[in-house]
Amino acid sequence: MFPEISLHILDIAENSIKAGATRIEIEVLRRTAERKLTVAVQDNGCGMDAEQLAGCTDPFFTSRTTRRVGLGIPFLKASAECTGGSFFIDSQKGRGTQIRAEYVTDHIDCIPLGDIGATVYSLILMNEAIGFFYRYGVDERQFTLDTDEMRALLGDVPFASREVAAFIREYLEENQKETDQEEIL
Ligand SMILES: Nc1ncnc2c1ncn2[C@@H]1O[C@H](COP(=O)(O)OP(=O)(O)OP(=O)(O)O)[C@@H](O)[C@H]1O
Ligand SMILES: [Mg+2]
Numbered sequence: 478m479f480p481e482i483s484l485h486i487l488d489i490a491e492n493s494i495k496a497g498a499t500r501i502e503i504e505v506l507r508r509t510a511e512r513k514l515t516v517a518v519q520d521n522g523c524g525m526d527a528e529q530l531a532g533c534t535d536p537f538f539t540s541r542t543t544r545r546v547g548l549g550i551p552f553l554k555a556s557a558e559c560t561g562g563s564f565f566i567d568s569q570k571g572r573g574t575q576i577r578a579e580y581v582t583d584h585i586d587c588i589p590l591g592d593i594g595a596t597v598y599s600l601i602l603m604n605e606a607i608g609f610f611y612r613y614g615v616d617e618r619q620f621t622l623d624t625d626e627m628r629a630l631l632g633d634v635p636f637a638s639r640e641v642a643a644f645i646r647e648y649l650e651e652n653q654k655e656t657d658q659e660e661i662l
Contacts, residue, residue, distance in 0.1 A: 478552055481591025482516060482580065485556060488549045489518045489576055490600055494607065496522025496574065500625070501600075502610040505593055509616055512583040513562070514590065519575040525568040534566065553578055560584035594649035597622070601645060602637050611649075613656055620652040 479485050486503060493501045498520035506515045525533060529540075534554050539547030554564040557578035568574040580587050597611050601624055608625035622645075624636070634641060 478556060479588070481589055482514070482556070483591035483593040483596040485549075485553045485578075486516055486518065486593065487596050487600065489553055492549055493518065493520035493522050493574065494604060496520060496524070498522035498573065498607060500608045500610070502612075503597060503600075504612045504614075505590070506612070506614040506619075507582070507616070512581055514580045514582050515577060516580075517575065517577040519573065521573040524570045524572050524574055526570045530566065530568045534564075550576070556580075556588060560587040594646075594653050598642075598646050598649055602642060605636055613653060615656050618656045618658070620656055622648065 479488070486505075490501055490503065500521045502517075502519040504515070504517040506517075507513070508515075533547070533550050536548055536551045541547055550566065553576070557564050557580050560581040561584055562579040562581050564579075565577040566574070593613065597609070600607075601609050608628070609622070610625075611622045613620055627636070627641075627645075631641065636642060636645060
């Protein structure tokens, strides 16, 4: 098991990358009054057929060849369900996959979110050819980042260039700080 939700997200996004996705959408939404945190990852990769889909929450189902168990999805599912939350996955062969996990944040077994900004930043910089859409929200506040929009503005300038990388890092950090802010009563 991972100690942080953001590491599960990284792992699930790795599946999307392996599935050949060109667009990956990641959403992290916190509803404080309900003590719920929902994470959703959606991709336009190769998808799974009904049999693969049914099997992928089982650790002994994997298309890996280096070891015989696949643990990413079962781990995420367990980490959400053990808090009294829920897990949902849907996939269509040739179209893509969507995954949603809901955590009950005040449950004793709920792991912390971790540094989701750093996770999203790494995914973007290490996969320049993939379009990432990211939404982070707390109650009524939220912000988004769409790398396809950034790419259209930047042309050939790589995201990994110093200025752009610093901009992405700061954008994620500053906006998360603002979004996390408790309502001033
Ligand atoms: N986004 C996805 N698109 C297409 N197939 C997927 C996707 N996510 C998972 N799968 C399929 O489900 C299987 C199980 O995924 P899971 O992440 O649980 O294990 P794994 O990726 O095989 O191994 P591990 O994550 O432990 O390195 C994968 O091998 C792959 O066949
Ligand atoms: Mg995996």
